[in-house]
Each structure stands twice: as C-alpha cells, then as structure tokens.
Amino acid sequence: MNTITLGNRHPVIMGVRYFLAHAPGLVRNGHKPSVDISRTPSVTEDIASHLRTFENAVGYPPNRAYLGDIFPDQLRDIDRPWFQHNGTSERRQRHGDIMPEEELLGMLKISDAFDSVWLEESFVRESKTALESHPLIQPTDMEKLSEGHSYSIIEEQSANESAMPLFLRDGRLVGCVNGAEEDEALSAHVLLENLACKATATMALRTLLSDGGFDPAGVQYILNTGEEAVGDSFQRGGGNMAKAVGEMCGLENSTGSDVKAFCCAPVHALVLASTMVSAGLYDQVAVVGGCSLAKLGMNYQGHLNADQPIIEDVLASFAVIIGADDGESPVIRLDSIGGHNIGAGSSLRAITRTLITVPLDRVGLKFGDIDKYAIELQNPEITEPSGAGDVTERNYRLIAGLAVQANEIKRDELQNFSQKHGMPGFSSTQGHIASAIPFLGHATDGLINGDMQRVMFIAKGSLFLGKMTQMSDGFSFILERNPSR
Amino acid sequence: MDLKGKKVIALGERDGVQGNSIVECVKSAGAEVVIEFTSCFV
Numbered sequence: 001m002n003t004i005t006l007g008n009r010h011p012v013i014m015g016v017r018y019f020l021a022h023a024p025g026l027v028r029n030g031h032k033p034s035v036d037i038s039r040t041p042s043v044t045e046d047i048a049s050h051l052r053t054f055e056n057a058v059g060y061p062p063n064r065a066y067l068g069d070i071f072p073d074q075l076r077d078i079d080r081p082w083f084q085h086n087g088t089s090e091r092r093q094r095h096g097d098i099m100p101e102e103e104l105l106g107m108l109k110i111s112d113a114f115d116s117v118w119l120e121e122s123f124v125r126e127s128k129t130a131l132e133s134h135p136l137i138q139p140t141d142m143e144k145l146s147e148g149h150s151y152s153i154i155e156e157q158s159a160n161e162s163a164m165p166l167f168l169r170d171g172r173l174v175g176c177v178n179g180a181e182e183d184e185a186l187s188a189h190v191l192l193e194n195l196a197c198k199a200t201a202t203m204a205l206r207t208l209l210s211d212g213g214f215d216p217a218g219v220q221y222i223l224n225t226g227e228e229a230v231g232d233s234f235q236r237g238g239g240n241m242a243k244a245v246g247e248m249c250g251l252e253n254s255t256g257s258d259v260k261a262f263c264c265a266p267v268h269a270l271v272l273a274s275t276m277v278s279a280g281l282y283d284q285v286a287v288v289g290g291c292s293l294a295k296l297g298m299n300y301q302g303h304l305n306a307d308q309p310i311i312e313d314v315l316a317s318f319a320v321i322i323g324a325d326d327g328e329s330p331v332i333r334l335d336s337i338g339g340h341n342i343g344a345g346s347s348l349r350a351i352t353r354t355l356i357t358v359p360l361d362r363v364g365l366k367f368g369d370i371d372k373y374a375i376e377l378q379n380p381e382i383t384e385p386s387g388a389g390d391v392t393e394r395n396y397r398l399i400a401g402l403a404v405q406a407n408e409i410k411r412d413e414l415q416n417f418s419q420k421h422g423m424p425g426f427s428s429t430q431g432h433i434a435s436a437i438p439f440l441g442h443a444t445d446g447l448i449n450g451d452m453q454r455v456m457f458i459a460k461g462s463l464f465l466g467k468m469t470q471m472s473d474g475f476s477f478i479l480e481r482n483p484s485r
Numbered sequence: 486m487d488l489k490g491k492k493v494i495a496l497g498e499r500d501g502v503q504g505n506s507i508v509e510c511v512k513s514a515g516a517e518v519v520i521e522f523t524s525c526f527v
Contacts, residue, residue: 347505
C-alpha cells in the first residue's frame with residue numbers, strides 16, 4: 001500500500017521579484033480620474049499636463065526603492081520632494097524592471113486570449129520593435145501581437161459604447177479594448193483592469209523565474225492575490241487569475257487559485273503557501289500579485305492642487321516562490337503568525353495587538369528583537385497632497401507606542417524606535433501591493449547577506465469597503481535568518 | 486467640550502482613529518451617534 005508522506009519542513013523564501021509598468025496614458029482610466037472626466041471632460045487636459053516622462057518615473061527615488069536600487073532608509077537622505085530627484089537609473093534594477101507604456105500596451109495584447117484588445121497597426125510595429133529585445137518576451141508572445149488594425153477602424157471602434165480607447169501619455173490614440181455589450185462584468189474597463197493585472201503579474205513572475213534560475217515545471221501551485229474581479233455577471237469575481245498567470249509563465253505542472261482578502265491577501269497567501277510546503281504537499285509554490293489599475297491617479301486632484309506631477313502613474317506587481325528549507329534562504333516562522341480573529345474587535349489597538357504583541361509574546365521575542373517592521377508602505381508624497389498624511393509613519397508610531405506600553409522603551413525614545421525599526425513609505429498606492437510586501441526583497445537580501453536577523457510583515461485589509469461587514473482584517477508573520485547560516 | 490445630548494457624526498480612518506473608537510468615546514460622554522463611517526485612504 002502506498003503511504004502518504006507528509007513532512008514538517010521549514011518554508012523559506014526562495015526568491016522575490018517586482019515589476020513596475022509606467023502607465024501615464026492609462027491614468028485617465030483609473031477609477032477616480034474616469035469618474036471625474038465623465039462629469040468634467042476638461043479634467044483630461046489637466047491630467048495630461050501633469051504626467052511624467054518614463055525617464056522621470058525610472059529615476060524616481062521611491063520607484064528605485066521598490067525595485068531594489070536603493071534601500072528604503074536611503075530615502076531619508078534625499079530631500080523632499082522626491083519627484084525633483086529623477087537621477088539617471090537603468091530600467092532594470094536589482095529586484096526588477098520598470099517597463100514603458102509602449103511595451104505595457106503590447107503586453108496587454110500578448111496577455112489577451114480573446115481578441116479583446118485591438119492595437120493600431122503602426123503602434124503594433126513600434127511595440128514589436130520595443131519588445132523584441134526584451135529578455136522575457138518569447139517569439140510566441142510576439143506572434144500574439146499580430147498585425148494590428150488601421151487607425152480608422154480603431155477610431156470607429158473606439159466610438160462604440162462597449163469599447164474603451166487606449167491612449168499614450170501624449171494623447172495619441174493607439175488602440176481600444178472591446179467589452180461585452182450586455183455584460184457589465186465583462187465591460188471594456190473591467191477587461192482592461194484584469195488584463196493589466198494579468199500582464200503585470202506575468203512580468204513579475206517571469207522575472208523571478210529567470211533571475212532565480214527556477215524551472216517553471218518545478219512550481220506545483222500558484223496563488224494569486226490581486227484585487228481584480230474576473231468572471232462574467234453570473235460569477236462575478238469567480239477568479240483564478242492565478243492559473244491565467246501560470247499559463248503565461250509556463251507553469252505546466254502547476255495548478256492554482258486566488259486568495260481574496262483586500263490588501264491583506266498577499267500576506268495570507270504567503271502563509272498559506274508556506275503551510276503547503278511545510279506539510280510536504282508541494283515543494284515550490286508561487287505567490288503573485290498583479291497591479292490595481294483602478295488606483296491609477298487616485299490622488300490626482302491633490303497633485304494638481306499642489307501643481308506637482310501625478311506620481312500615481314505606475315502599475316506594480318510582485319512574485320515570490322516559497323520552497324522547502326535549503327539551509328540558506330530566510331524562514332517563514334509558522335509559529336509566529338498573527339491573525340486578526342473575528343472576535344478580536346476592530347479598534348486599531350485591538351488589530352495591532354493581535355498582529356504584533358500576541359505573536360511576539362508567543363515566540364518569546366521583544367519589540368526590539370525585530371530589526372524591521374514591514375507595514376503599510378505607501379509613499380507619503382502620493383498621500384500627503386490629498387490630506388491623507390503619512391500613513392506609514394502613523395503605523396510606525398503606533399508600534400513604537402506599543403513598545404512604550406510594554407515598558408521596552410521610554411516615551412522619549414519613541415521617535416528613535418520608529419526610525420530604527422521602520423522606514424519611509426516608498427510604494428505606489430497599488431492596494432494589496434503596498435501592504436508590507438514591498439520590503440520582502442530587501443528583507444530577503446538583508447537576512448541572507450546582511451546583518452538582519454528577523455523582519456515582521458504586517459498587512460491590513462479594509463473589508464468594510466465591500467459593505468459585507470464592518471470588520472477590518474490583518475495578518476502577520478516573522479521572516480527569520482535561516483538557522484543554518 | 487460637553488457632548489451630553491449632542492448628535493455626532495463619527496468620521497474615522499483605518500490607519501488612524503477608527504469610526505468605532507470615536508463612537509465608543511463620544512457615547513461614553515453622553516452623545517448620540519447619528520452616522521459612523523471609517524475611510525481607507527490607501
């Protein structure tokens with residue numbers, strides 16, 4: 001009789017990679033700008049006059065921190081506003097690539113399995129020229145770009161109610177997305193959001209597979225964590241973007257599913273993937289999160305009021321592979337999980353206690369034993385002009401306050417604690433992407449080759465936004481230097 | 486501020502003081518909460 005062998009293996013982070021796509025032409029398709037444009041069409045011109053060039057997005061210090069070119073703490077040494085420091089950086093940085101919009105729109109077509117995206121023929125040629133030298137674009141991808149449609153057909157189709165035109169930063173019409181006429185869940189704007197999510201998650205995972213030398217056939221399960229809603233009106237949100245992304249990345253021996261938990265989903269998924277590996281069910285599990293196109297330009301009005309560039313112009317994604325202990329990679333401590341249980345109460349204090357204090361007590365660690373806390377990492381330069389303040393800093397103050405309450409530090413050490421164990425926010429406001437996950441690459445580097453011992457990842461989700469419950473959500477874990485090192 | 490008998494709209498923020506915390510606070514001071522809302526700015 002065959003017996004099932006289940007192990008009790010330490011799950012480790014085998015690799016992390018990120019991806020950004022500069023999408024200034026799609027800012028008008030973000031939820032907030034599109035609502036405002038439908039009411040006041042002249043907003044289109046206001047937005048267009050405040051869009052950045054690709055070079056400025058590449059050199060933008062928070063984007064460089066997201067892609068691993070600089071450590072987040074280095075942002076403290078760069079005078080604000082950061083958008084004035086656009087430096088000269090390569091698009092391919094330590095933890096990933098930033099792609100220009102001409103390539104991104106090509107990737108939308110490559111990711112499109114139902115001919116929903118039509119691109120204009122001369123633009124297709126430009127996109128092909130740009131993409132053919134990309135190391136992660138295959139000949140089979142290039143075939144999917146096809147020959148494109150004439151400008152007159154794109155113009156005519158774009159006027160159709162069920163279609164949505166696609167523009168570049170300079171306002172040039174280069175294509176359209178064709179939605180279903182009788183199904184809101186498959187409308188052009190929903191398909192655009194979902195294809196952008198699929199394309200960006202694909203690029204992050206392809207980067208990881210390539211950089212890490214992973215055999216795609218060796219990944220056995222894939223979890224997607226994005227906030228997209230895939231499905232028609234009979235099963236809106238039915239999902240499984242995971243398998244759509246896996247297909248694009250050659251994960252032939254993998255199946256998969258989506259984890260839905262608002263901004264908290266990536267941390268839930270990392271823990272779930274870890275339990276699959278720890279139980280011996282799978283040897284390698286991928287966790288991906290594609291972008292949130294709806295959040296492009298979410299704070300654009302504040303940026304216009306401050307007459308600054310609209311810096312919510314990038315689509316972000318990430319990919320992680322969890323595997324069994326290799327004696328080197330950092331370990332996800334499954335005894336350190338902090339979950340915001342349903343009965344815990346939803347005050348910020350209750351959430352923070354369940355996510356930080358309880359797990360620290362359980363594993364016998366003090367607040368100061370955690371080198372860095374990775375929390376809500378939204379770039380304050382995006383949120384401050386809208387009056388939302390520095391979300392990241394507020395969260396660090398709260399953690400420091402808990403350390404004061406626990407008598408670990410004195411009240412006058414609060415600021416120092418926040419600085420030492422925190423970091424400036426550097427992520428674009430891409431929903432689930434910004435919650436703790438942007439530091440995972442830096443943490444993995446620091447736990448393997450640097451002097452870090454452990455990092456706590458804390459994610460929060462605003463469940464109440466969906467109007468099914470007044471509750472929030474939260475999940476946390478500690479990532480630790482491999483004991484074999 | 487004497488909140489006894491006053492009607493209160495509680496506007497909270499997920500990463501700051503949440504609506505339900507404001508409600509608990511002003512109720513204990515004798516106010517009536519007519520609207521409670523918590524926003525997420527990110």
